[in-house]
Amino acid sequence: MTLSEELQWRGFVNQTTLPTITELDKQPITFYWGVDPSADSMTVGNLAMAMMVRHFIDYGHKAVLLVGGATGMIGDPDGKVEERQLKSLEEIEKNKAGIAAEYKRIFVGERFTLVDNYDWFKDIGYLHFLRDIGKHFSMTQLLDRDFVQSRIGRGGKGISYAEFSYSLIQGYDFLHLFRQYHATLQIAGADQWGNSLSGVELIRKLEGQEAHIWTGPLIINTTTGKKFGKTEDGAVWLNEYKTSVYKFYQFWLNADDTGVVHYLKIYTLLSRQEIERLEQAVKTNAGGREAQKILAFEVTKLVHGERRAKAVQHVSDVLFGKGKFEDLDKEALDELGKEIPSMSSGRVDELLIATGIASSKNAVRRLIASGAIEVNGKKITNDMVMITSPSLIKKGKNSFVLVR
């Protein structure tokens, strides 16, 4: 399979300035992909793009991975309805470190160059930037962009000059990387099309050369029709302090039948043969949920490592399988404690509230009345029960508290 075939089959083809996607199958090129440090971690949305980038690398293209230290200082206004609060410099530093660490984790064993656009922006003078770069941007084109129109139009919330200028910064990135690394392709999310285009034009105008953009698709949850990777708690993060490894694993395990094959293609590196086998399994034995299990394990392994993936798999088996809580040894309890909230002894209602699993004592009473609370596999009928010995409290099917 060629790269273009691979991308097409997996559903990574979205929009590109390349005349045909088979251009990718010719000689190796250098491309870049960037993430802004708007948080100290990537989300599964970023992960989809990262997986796409991996295929580019695996097929021999050279990757430049960018952390947007400069762009993050301004904030991308595209798709936002109002001006964003500036991040403090310390926060940006911290976020940059987080993103860079994730690059290294996801792309472990791969060849790539890590860059930070702050490095080439910090010494640029304003006047020089306006002369060399600003001069090549047409105000009409900038104003024509949809999000600019909605921000400055009637009912819009306005836009600052700083945010308005964001795409010049991103455009210059591409030019810079073209000059320094001969990067001729920018990979980005679907929402970055407009911003990315500015770099292509700059390179054409200033270098007289062709450069291109490849955007990946926005991943949609086919059942809800909403952006994939959102739960009621917000985004699903790659950083385990923001989304625990257990929750991360559960997120994938709970993938619905209609979407699971799509997610396997996007988020795992499994072969076409294997994925097609799983697709068949979904059809013939959906209840076995083999596709979900493999998806959850593979993605967790990729992001958190095989050891942690196996640990949460084991924990999940205990929580949902036949295994008895009483049979767990201390080591297993420690592992469990990393993944679900742990409390020391106390009254059931207070433990549930303290861990945020129930919002009030009222809520606990209602849950108990409806038979939703179990302690070590037995339903309880009284909210005053004291729990002193190591136990597992379960609310409904998916929420647990470890008491030890």
Added chain:
RNA sequence: GCUGGGGUAGUGAAGCGGUCAAACACAUCUGACUGUAAAUCAGACGGCUCAGCCUUCGGGGGUUCGAAUCCCUCCCCCAGCACCA
């Protein structure tokens, strides 16, 4: 600044002097069925020391036996007009 329309629980939205902790829909949670899925059905959905009590309907003040509902005042949003340019 003027005129008109609004601000009600997570969201949308009824209510317009007592029967209002507040209809209905969505979201959420739980139960049943299942596969830790979806769909469907049922229940819950302000708090508490829970047959009762307490705190809520933008903020504050008032009228009244009684206010989400009436009056005053302040704040905020929307539409239109004016001012500015």
